[in-house]
Amino acid sequence: MSQTVHEQPLTAAAPAAGENGTAGTGAPAVRLSKVTKVFGRADGAPVLDNIDLTVAPGEFVCLLGASGCGKSTLLNLVAGLDKPSAGTIEVNGGRPALMFQEHALFPWLKAGKNVELALKLRGVPREQRREEAQKLLALVRLDTAYEKRVHELSGGMRQRVALARALAQSGEVLLMDEPFAALDAITRDVLHDELTRIWADTGRSVVFVTHNVREAVRLAQRVVLMSSRPGRIAREWTIDIPQPRRIESPDVSALSIEITEQLRGEIRRHGKH
Amino acid sequence: MASTDLTKTAAADVPSSDDVAGLEAGLDALETYEKDRAPLWRTALGKIGPPILAIAFMLLVWQIAYWAEVKPRYALPSPADVWDAFMVQWQAGEVHQILWVSLERAFLGFLMAIAIGTPLGLLVARVRWVRAAIGPLLSGLQSLPSVAWVPPAVIWFGLNNSAIYAVVLLGAVPSIAQGIVSGVDQVPPLFIRAGRVLGATGLLGVWHVLLPASLPGYLAGLKQGWAFSWRSLMAAELIAASPDLGYGLGQLMNQGRDLGDMPMMLTAVFMILLVGIGIELLFFSPLEKLVLRQRGLLISK
Numbered sequence: 001m002s003q004t005v006h007e008q009p010l011t012a013a014a015p016a017a018g019e020n021g022t023a024g025t026g027a028p029a030v031r032l033s034k035v036t037k038v039f040g041r042a043d044g045a046p047v048l049d050n051i052d053l054t055v056a057p058g059e060f061v062c063l064l065g066a067s068g069c070g071k072s073t074l075l076n077l078v079a080g081l082d083k084p085s086a087g088t089i090e091v092n093g094g095r096p097a098l099m100f101q102e103h104a105l106f107p108w109l110k111a112g113k114n115v116e117l118a119l120k121l122r123g124v125p126r127e128q129r130r131e132e133a134q135k136l137l138a139l140v141r142l143d144t145a146y147e148k149r150v151h152e153l154s155g156g157m158r159q160r161v162a163l164a165r166a167l168a169q170s171g172e173v174l175l176m177d178e179p180f181a182a183l184d185a186i187t188r189d190v191l192h193d194e195l196t197r198i199w200a201d202t203g204r205s206v207v208f209v210t211h212n213v214r215e216a217v218r219l220a221q222r223v224v225l226m227s228s229r230p231g232r233i234a235r236e237w238t239i240d241i242p243q244p245r246r247i248e249s250p251d252v253s254a255l256s257i258e259i260t261e262q263l264r265g266e267i268r269r270h271g272k273h
Numbered sequence: 274m275a276s277t278d279l280t281k282t283a284a285a286d287v288p289s290s291d292d293v294a295g296l297e298a299g300l301d302a303l304e305t306y307e308k309d310r311a312p313l314w315r316t317a318l319g320k321i322g323p324p325i326l327a328i329a330f331m332l333l334v335w336q337i338a339y340w341a342e343v344k345p346r347y348a349l350p351s352p353a354d355v356w357d358a359f360m361v362q363w364q365a366g367e368v369h370q371i372l373w374v375s376l377e378r379a380f381l382g383f384l385m386a387i388a389i390g391t392p393l394g395l396l397v398a399r400v401r402w403v404r405a406a407i408g409p410l411l412s413g414l415q416s417l418p419s420v421a422w423v424p425p426a427v428i429w430f431g432l433n434n435s436a437i438y439a440v441v442l443l444g445a446v447p448s449i450a451q452g453i454v455s456g457v458d459q460v461p462p463l464f465i466r467a468g469r470v471l472g473a474t475g476l477l478g479v480w481h482v483l484l485p486a487s488l489p490g491y492l493a494g495l496k497q498g499w500a501f502s503w504r505s506l507m508a509a510e511l512i513a514a515s516p517d518l519g520y521g522l523g524q525l526m527n528q529g530r531d532l533g534d535m536p537m538m539l540t541a542v543f544m545i546l547l548v549g550i551g552i553e554l555l556f557f558s559p560l561e562k563l564v565l566r567q568r569g570l571l572i573s574k
Contacts, residue, residue, distance in 0.1 A: 197290060
């Protein structure tokens with residue numbers, strides 16, 4: 001596997017995508033230094049233990065791990081929904097956007113108004129909001145969905161509106177917490193293509209959490225494998241298979257098999273007591 | 274298949290942007306449905322027909338009971354007698370006045386109850402120690418018949434509108450507050466988190482997320498609060514009858530009792546019922562349905 005480089009230094013990340021070729025020139029998009037998270041009592045077992053992770057501007061990183069590795073916790077910390085017990089988190093480029101596994105759209109607002117609310121809370125003047133929201137919906141190819149109610153949309157369409165809403169936030173960093181896990185395989189494949197396109201177009205930095213190895217290899221420039229209990233970074237792979245990739249392609253499959261073996265090894269450790 | 278060069282197909286099979294767009298449009302079309310609605314007249318007939326039949330049946334039973342003289346005629350007048358009594362008052366222009374006096378009190382009391390119950394409910398829902406302190410009291414007050422408040426209210430405020438409003442408030446405020454508490458409790462935590470990610474924290478979060486998300490529960494509370502206002506008002510008017518007070522439905526009922534005029538009493542009962550049903554049907558029911566339908570929570574058959 002010529003395209004994988006193991007244990008690569010964190011700062012020498014792959015070049016950024018799209019027009020936003022700023023990797024390595026300025027501050028990182030996200031930098032976690034020695035981040036530890038303990039829930040409940042301070043002397044309890046940490047969920048995250050001493051995590052160091054840097055995401056370059058415009059980089060697409062997948063956090064991969066089994067249940068209980070703290071990958072969602074890590075994302076919540078970066079999103080500012082929770083505070084680390086120790087260590088520092090630095091996020092540049094404004095408040096990061098976060099997409100959840102469930103669409104989390106507000107059902108009392110129409111699809112377009114959901115996007116507009118994000119613009120409003122960001123301070124975009126009223127007269128620009130509608131046009132801006134319409135543009136973002138067009139970006140996720142939902143030009144006609146502005147007036148639709150959330151419940152009138154399919155699961156895949158809801159996640160696309162949620163993506164448009166996340167892009168409506170000014171933050172340069174897009175955090176995604178298993179956003180396609182609840183979708184059927186066909187829709188998921190389509191959304192992978194769309195996400196790759198939009199990432200390249202917008203130049204956002206993406207931190208994408210998943211337990212699906214193929215999905216990680218399909219999408220990411222860098223895959224970070226986390227071990228469970230405590231959550232630590234076990235290993236990293238830099239992927240330079242050209243985008244857009246196909247999830248079925250031999251390159252993606254070969255690397256997926258390799259990573260899956262590692263992941264299984266991580267999980268097996270927990271059965272030996 | 275054996276001769277296929279895998280490394281080449283990987284690049285060649287990559288879908289173009291147009292392919293993806295077409296695929297996506299197909300998926301979107303397959304997964305959304307256009308609902309066709311039944312014609313309006315059929316919906317109307319389906320909704321109005323059964324209650325009309327039920328009312329006709331009740332009138333029939335009443336008429337038969339009257340013919341059979343189950344009770345003496347002065348105690349059980351016929352539907353026609355009650356109708357006549359109602360028409361006499363209608364023609365004298367009294368019905369509107371009586372209704373107006375009671376409705377005005379009920380609306381004013383209800384609005385005051387909303388103004389007090391809403392912030393109270395938000396406090397109970399969001400501040401832990403307030404909930405611990407007065408949460409149980411609120412539920413307890415809901416089960417207390419508001420008629421129990423009439424005698425103390427009359428002693429505290431005298432035989433006047435203040436006493437009546439006090440009774441209405443004590444009856445309606447707990448329901449409305451309780452409604453918003455259960456509405457807030459049912460807000461999925463995901464909405465709160467999504468709001469925080471978007472920057473809706475503090476009061477912005479209450480305004481943009483918490484209040485709209487708890488609207489269905491709040492509406493249910495308002496509906497119950499209205500029923501309690503109306504009931505409390507009737508109890509207060511019936512007991513606190515005085516010439517100084519305006520002449521409302523309760524007082525009409527009380528006068529009927531004093532005069533032994535059964536048709537008058539029944540007229541009052543039916544008008545009380547009619548207002549209750551009317552407000553529910555014309556106001557709360559459509560509002561509730563609208564909110565639920567917008568959110569996809571109402572399954573239309």
